[in-house]
Amino acid sequence: MxxxxxxxxxxxxxARLSASETWGGDLNPAQVSALSYxxxxxxxxxxxxxxxxxxxxxxxxxSQTLKSLVGKGYVAEVSSETDRRSISYDLTPxxxxxxxxxxxxxxxxxxxxxxxxxxxxxxLSDALRSLVAKNGGRSFGICSxxxxxxxxxxxxxxxxLDLVLKPEEALQICREQTx
Amino acid sequence: MxxxxxxxxxxxxxARLSASETWGGDLNPAQVSALSYxxxxxxxxxxxxxxxxxxxxxxxxxSQTLKSLVGKGYVAEVSSETDRRSISYDLTPxxxxxxxxxxxxxxxxxxxxxxxxxxxxxxLSDALRSLVAKNGGRSFGICSxxxxxxxxxxxxxxxxLDLVLKPEEALQICREQTx
DNA sequence: TTGCAATAGTTTCGACTCGCTACTATTTTT
DNA sequence: AAAAATAGTAGCGAGTCGAAACTATTGCAA
Numbered sequence: 001m002x003x004x005x006x007x008x009x010x011x012x013x014x015a016r017l018s019a020s021e022t023w024g025g026d027l028n029p030a031q032v033s034a035l036s037y038x039x040x041x042x043x044x045x046x047x048x049x050x051x052x053x054x055x056x057x058x059x060x061x062x063s064q065t066l067k068s069l070v071g072k073g074y075v076a077e078v079s080s081e082t083d084r085r086s087i088s089y090d091l092t093p094x095x096x097x098x099x100x101x102x103x104x105x106x107x108x109x110x111x112x113x114x115x116x117x118x119x120x121x122x123x124l125s126d127a128l129r130s131l132v133a134k135n136g137g138r139s140f141g142i143c144s145x146x147x148x149x150x151x152x153x154x155x156x157x158x159x160x161l162d163l164v165l166k167p168e169e170a171l172q173i174c175r176e177q178t179x
Numbered sequence: 180m181x182x183x184x185x186x187x188x189x190x191x192x193x194a195r196l197s198a199s200e201t202w203g204g205d206l207n208p209a210q211v212s213a214l215s216y217x218x219x220x221x222x223x224x225x226x227x228x229x230x231x232x233x234x235x236x237x238x239x240x241x242s243q244t245l246k247s248l249v250g251k252g253y254v255a256e257v258s259s260e261t262d263r264r265s266i267s268y269d270l271t272p273x274x275x276x277x278x279x280x281x282x283x284x285x286x287x288x289x290x291x292x293x294x295x296x297x298x299x300x301x302x303l304s305d306a307l308r309s310l311v312a313k314n315g316g317r318s319f320g321i322c323s324x325x326x327x328x329x330x331x332x333x334x335x336x337x338x339x340l341d342l343v344l345k346p347e348e349a350l351q352i353c354r355e356q357t358x
Numbered sequence: 359t360t361g362c363a364a365t366a367g368t369t370t371c372g373a374c375t376c377g378c379t380a381c382t383a384t385t386t387t388t
Numbered sequence: 389a390a391a392a393a394t395a396g397t398a399g400c401g402a403g404t405c406g407a408a409a410c411t412a413t414t415g416c417a418a
Binding site: 009011013014016054055057103104109112117123130131 | 196235289
C-alpha cells in the first residue's frame with residue numbers, strides 16, 4: 001500500500017463526499033461540474049464536445065447534461081456564426097450567480113494553511129497533466145500560460161487564432177492551451 | 180473566482196477523469212471506492228454502514244454495491260459473532276489482488292515531485308477533516324494516530340475497545356479514530 | 359464540382375447508480 | 389416486557405452514463 005494510493009483515495013473521497021451537495025437544490029454533480037467549467041472557459045471552449053473532453057465523458061452524455069441545464073435556466077444555447085454545426089453554451093445571469101457560489105469543497109480547501117495551498121495547487125496540476133497526457137487528451141489550461149499567448153501593447157493576443165482578446169479572457173480556460 | 184475554486188475543480192476533475200477507469204474490466208467507480216476502502220479498513224470498520232458513512236452515501240446504496248462485489252468474488256460476507264445484525268465484508272484473495280492494483284490516478288500522483296507529495300497529503304487531509312467536521316461525520320483515520328492508541332510492550336493496543344491489536348492493524352483505517 | 363470522409367450535436371436504448379421509503383431482525387433502553 | 393434504536397435489505401423511481409445510430413454541416417480530394 002503506497003503513499004500514492006493514500007493520496008488517490010483522499011482525492012476520490014473528497015470528490016465523492018462533496019458530490020452529495022446539491023447546489024441550490026436542483027443540480028446534480030455532473031451538472032455542477034459542467035456549469036463550473038463553463039463559468040471558467042473562454043468563448044472558444046464552450047461546446048458540448050469541449051466540456052465532454054474536459055470532464056472525461058462522451059458527447060452524448062454531455063449533451064443531455066447541458067440540455068437539462070438549459071431547462072433549468074442556467075445556460076443558453078448560442079449557435080456559432082462560422083460553423084453551423086457548432087453550439088456554444090453560455091451562462092445566463094442566474095447561471096453566473098450559481099457558479100459563483102462557494103461549495104463545501106471550496107470551504108474545505110480554504111482550511112488548508114495559506115502557505116501549503118499554492119503547493120497543493122501545483123501538485124494537483126502536475127497530477128492532472130500526467131493523467132491527461134497518458135490518455136492522449138488536452139489539459140485545457142489558462143490562456144495566459146499558453147505558448148501562443150502574446151500582447152499587442154496592453155491587450156492580450158492569441159497567436160494561434162490570430163485574434164485580439166478581451167483582458168478577462170486571458171485568465172479563462174482554453175482548449176487550445178499548450179505549455 | 181477564487182484560488183480555492185480552482186483547487187476544488189482540480190480535485191473533482193481528477194476524480195472524474197480517473198472514474199472512467201474500469202479496473203480489470205468489471206468494476207464501476209462506486210465498487211472501486213468500496214473495495215479500496217475495505218482493503219485499508221480494520222476489522223471493526225468493514226460493515227455496510229461504515230463504508231457508506233466513509234464514502235458519503237446511504238446504507239441502502241452501499242448494500243447493493245457490496246452485494247455486487249460479493250457476486251464478482253472480490254469480497255465475502257462474514258457475520259459478526261457478537262452482534263447478529265452486523266456483517267463484515269472481507270476481501271477474498273482475488274479482492275486483495277485487485278485492490279493492490281495501481282490505478283491511473285496513483286500513477287498521476289506519482290508524477291508529483293517527491294518533496295511536494297508529503298505536503299499534498301497533509302493539505303488534502305486537512306481539507307477532508309474540515310469537510311467531514313462540517314457534516315458532523317467521522318474522519319476514519321489511521322489507528323496509530325488515535326488518542327486511544329497505546330502500546331503494551333511491543334504490540335499495539337486499543338484503549339477504547341480494550342483490545343490487543345495485530346501489528347499491521349495499527350496502520351489500518353478505523354472508524355473510531357479520534358485525533 | 360461532386361462525392362466521400364470527418365466532425366458536431368442529438369437521440370434512443372439498456373445497464374446501472376443512487377436516495378428514499380418500507381420492512382425484518384436484532385439489540386439496547388426504559 | 390415493551391418500546392426505541394440500530395443493522396441490513398428490498399423495491400421503486402429518477403436520473404447518469406456509454407454506446408450506437410442518426411442528422412446536419414464542413415472539409416478534402418479526385
